[in-house]
Amino acid sequence: MPDAVGDTPAAEVLRARRGGELSGLDRLLLHSPAVAQGWSALLGALRNGTALTADLTELVVLRIAVLNGAEFEWVAHEPAARRAGVTDAQLAALRTPDAAGAPVFSPVQAVVLRFTDASSRQVDVPDAVFSAVRAHLDDRQVVELVTTVAGYAMVSRFLVALRVPVPAGEVAG
Missing domain, CATH: 1.20.1290.10 (AhpD-like)
Structure with a gap:
C-alpha cells in the first residue's frame, strides 16, 4: 500500500507526537486522517500518560x-x-x-x-x-x-x- 500524503493537519498532529518525523506506520494511517488522529491520541496516552511503570x-x-x-x-x-x-x-x-x-x-x-x-x-x-x-x-x-x-x-x-x-x-x- 502506498504512503499517504504527509502535508495534512492530521500529519502535523502525528509529527508533533513523534518529534517532527512521520513513521512508516504514520504514513499508512494518514489514508484516514480521523483514524490517524485518534490513533495518535490513544497511543500517545498509553506511551506517556499512564501510571504503569x-x-x-x-x-x-x-x-x-x-x-x-x-x-x-x-x-x-x-x-x-x-x-x-x-x-x-x-x-x-x-x-x-x-x-x-x-x-x-x-x-x-x-x-x-x-x-x-x-x-x-x-x-x-x-x-x-x-x-x-x-x-x-x-x-x-x-x-x-x-x-x-x-x-x-x-x-x-x-x-x-x-x-x-x-x-x-x-x-x-
Whole structure:
C-alpha cells in the first residue's frame, strides 16, 4: 500500500507526537486522517500518560509483538524496553511460549505477562489471573493495563495485516 500524503493537519498532529518525523506506520494511517488522529491520541496516552511503570508497558508491548508476529513492533520498542530496565534475559524470555513462567521476571512483571497472554490469546481473562493483577495494581493501573494490551494488539494487527516493513530507526505506536 502506498504512503499517504504527509502535508495534512492530521500529519502535523502525528509529527508533533513523534518529534517532527512521520513513521512508516504514520504514513499508512494518514489514508484516514480521523483514524490517524485518534490513533495518535490513544497511543500517545498509553506511551506517556499512564501510571504503569515503563518496564511493564514495554514488556506488554514486546510480548504482544511476539504473540502476533509483529516484528516491526518488537524492533521499534526494544530500545525503549532496554531504557526502562528490561534485561537481555527478560527479552529472550519474552520470545518463549511461557514467558511469564521465566524466573527472570519480578512477581508483578510475571502477573502482567500472564494477563497479556490470557487477554491476547483467549480475550476472556481467567478470574485467577485477574485477581493476581488486582493484587499488584490499583484500579487506574488495571484499566491502563487492559487498554495497553488492547491498544498494542491493535497496533500489531495493523502492522502485520499491512505488512509494514521494519526500517532502521522506526518508531511504532
